[in-house]
Amino acid sequence: xxxxxxxxxxxxxxxxxxxxxxxxxxxxxxxxxxxxxxxxxxxxxxxxxxxxxxxxxxxxxxxxxxxxxxxxxxxxxxxxxxxxxxxxxxxxxxxxxxxxxxxxxxxxxxxxxxxxxxxxxxxxxxxxxxxxxxxxxxxxxxxxxxxxxxxxxxxxxxxxxxxxxxxxxxxxxxxxxxxxxxxxxxxxxxxxxxxxxxxxxxxxxxxxxxxxxxxxxxxxxxxxxxxxxxxxxxxxxxxxxxxxxxxxxxxxxxxxxxxxxxxxxxxxxxxxxxxxxxxxxxxxxxxxxxxxxxxxxxxxxx
Numbered sequence: 001x002x003x004x005x006x007x008x009x010x011x012x013x014x015x016x017x018x019x020x021x022x023x024x025x026x027x028x029x030x031x032x033x034x035x036x037x038x039x040x041x042x043x044x045x046x047x048x049x050x051x052x053x054x055x056x057x058x059x060x061x062x063x064x065x066x067x068x069x070x071x072x073x074x075x076x077x078x079x080x081x082x083x084x085x086x087x088x089x090x091x092x093x094x095x096x097x098x099x100x101x102x103x104x105x106x107x108x109x110x111x112x113x114x115x116x117x118x119x120x121x122x123x124x125x126x127x128x129x130x131x132x133x134x135x136x137x138x139x140x141x142x143x144x145x146x147x148x149x150x151x152x153x154x155x156x157x158x159x160x161x162x163x164x165x166x167x168x169x170x171x172x173x174x175x176x177x178x179x180x181x182x183x184x185x186x187x188x189x190x191x192x193x194x195x196x197x198x199x200x201x202x203x204x205x206x207x208x209x210x211x212x213x214x215x216x217x218x219x220x221x222x223x224x225x226x227x228x229x230x231x232x233x234x235x236x237x238x239x240x241x242x243x244x245x246x247x248x249x250x251x252x253x254x255x256x257x258x259x260x261x262x263x264x265x266x267x268x269x270x271x272x273x274x275x276x277x278x279x280x281x282x283x284x285x286x287x288x289x290x291x292x293x294x295x296x297x298x299x300x301x302x
Contacts (some may be wrong), residue, residue, distance in 0.1 A: 024100045026269035032107060039114035045053040046121040049160040052128030056135075063134040065227040067153075072219055077165050080215070081172025085109050089179055104252040104265035109175050112248035116171040116241050117118070120164050129161035132227040163229045163237030169219035170241030173212035178249045182256035182263045191259050 056063060089105035131137070134157040138147035147154045181187040186205035193200045220238050223229040229237075253265055 022099050024265075024267055025103070029103070029107070032111065036107070036111040036114045039111070039118045039166070042115035043114065043121045046118070046125050049125055051125050051155060053158065054128040054130060056130055058135060058140050060135075063130045063132055065132040065136065067133040067136040068226050069227075070226055070228070071222040072165065074165065077168055077219055081168050082109070082113060085172050085176040085179070085212075088176060092183070094212060098264060100265045100267075108252045109172065109249050111251075112175055112245040113168070113171050116167050116244040117287060119240060119244065120162055120167045122257075123162055124159040124164065127161045128158045129233070130210070131157045131160040132208045132230060133157065160229055161236065162240055163220065163223050163233040165214075165223050166229070166234045166237030167221040167241040167244075169216040170213075170238045171245045172241075173216040174242045174245035175211050176212040177248055178246065178253070178256050180212075182196045182253060184209065185263070187256050188259050239263065252255070 086106065089109070090102055093099075093102035093105060134173060137149050137153045137157040139149035140146075141148045184205040185191065185193075186202065186209045189202075193202060217240070220234045222236050224231060251266075252268060255261065256263075
């Protein structure tokens with residue numbers, strides 16, 4: 001009785017993705033998902049711990065700025081750095097009818113964001129650097145010799161290094177930039193393209209891939225404008241997000257700086273065998289070509 005719906009579902013999948021569309025999947029990917037989830041859980045656990053309470057002076061001008069509202073809230077930044085990259089990569093993967101691209105984009109994004117979150121929260125907790133607006137949060141009482149401000153705000157004021165907004169934004173947007181660069185060949189700067197189409201403009205492709213990084217930069221700069229972070233916090237947070245996103249992307253995807261006639265996700269487990277590679281479906285393009293690099297020109301330039 002249950003075979004009918006299951007068989008129908010399987011037939012629909014085979015019709016859309018091909019009979020070997022899911023042949024890439026290996027049980028080892030389940031371990032990757034589980035370990036990535038562990039990174040997230042560990043980050044949330046560390047975030048709930050009290051931070052290191054660093055000594056301070058009430059005359060320190062570096063931490064004596066007014067407490068201001070965020071230009072970009074933490075929730076908004078988190079959603080922008082996760083929902084947008086996820087939506088773009090999943091939609092393009094489905095359009096190209098490539099299950100491995102959908103799976104690998106989600107896993108690379110999820111693991112990169114998780115690794116970034118863990119390192120960021122661990123450093124925030126142990127360093128305990130004071131935010132530029134700490135004294136305004138603290139509301140120091142000379143007689144009590146203690147902060148009288150709201151406890152949650154005071155504790156958060158001790159989590160300045162590194163910038164979580166910056167690391168989060170750059171983790172999500174660096175992944176999206178790498179993904180788009182690989183798909184369009186925009187970062188293969190020395191490779192020529194065949195002309196004849198407005199969509200083949202290298203400068204236009206490059207600009208599209210840099211837009212996500214532009215958003216992440218805006219987020220990082222806003223943290224200094226809001227006096228929530230020192231410049232060192234923002235720089236380190238940004239580099240941390242870039243590094244984690246790049247590492248996790250390159251585990252599952254090829255180098256976007258290297259030329260590839262067909263850019264698709266890497267077969268991580270069992271991919272060294274030629275027979276395994278032969279079973280992998282080639283993404284379909286449906287009348288347009290995102291990578292669009294002319295193979296003959298590429299061979300001549302080698």
